[in-house]
């Protein structure tokens with residue numbers, strides 16, 4: 001199945017000059033969803049995972065499905081002031097200014113094997129901040145797993161030696 005036929009480019013969204021990769025046609029097609037889930041799982045391989053971490057919002061589409069298939073727990077990383085219990089925060093640089101992501105401090109136990117999943121790897125800021133949160137809780141990151149990687153933004157460089165895989169590259 002050619003998954004790229006289910007991803008459409010939206011010019012100048014959310015800002016002038018950005019070509020937005022819209023995955024909603026893929027989400028709306030049952031066969032494409034099933035195929036994507038199978039392929040994302042194939043990228044993980046035959047390795048034991050304790051927790052799958054997904055980033056708000058679009059990481060939430062596939063991360064819980066991956067977690068269920070891997071017999072792992074799902075852990076949300078959220079934008080600021082959304083999580084109710086004791087949390088750990090990580091601030092990271094954007095093109096202009098900074099942003100923050102948060103995780104519940106008890107969501108990952110020291111030594112747990114963690115899979116990180118998001119829909120898009122762009123500059124890598126979101127994934128790097130998420131990995132930093134997981135490391136601060138003592139988790140061991142097995143792989144950062146993406147549906148889409150925007151190669152020209154070099155996001156995987158920001159992740160250093162963390163294994164990074166994407167299903168589709170642009």
Ligand SMILES: O=P(O)(O)OC[C@H]1O[C@H](OP(=O)(O)OP(=O)(O)O)[C@H](O)[C@@H]1O
Nearest residue numbers: 056057058118120121122123124125126
């Ligand atoms: O690699 P980066 O440059 O950090 O960009 C990637 C992030 O950007 C998008 O999320 P967005 O912030 O648009 O939020 P959303 O998922 O709530 O739409 C995407 O879902 C990733 O989480």
Ligand SMILES: Nc1ncnc2[nH]cnc12
Nearest residue numbers: 018019020021022120122
């Ligand atoms: N170009 C893009 N399309 C979709 N999601 C993104 N997140 C960051 N950049 C993006």
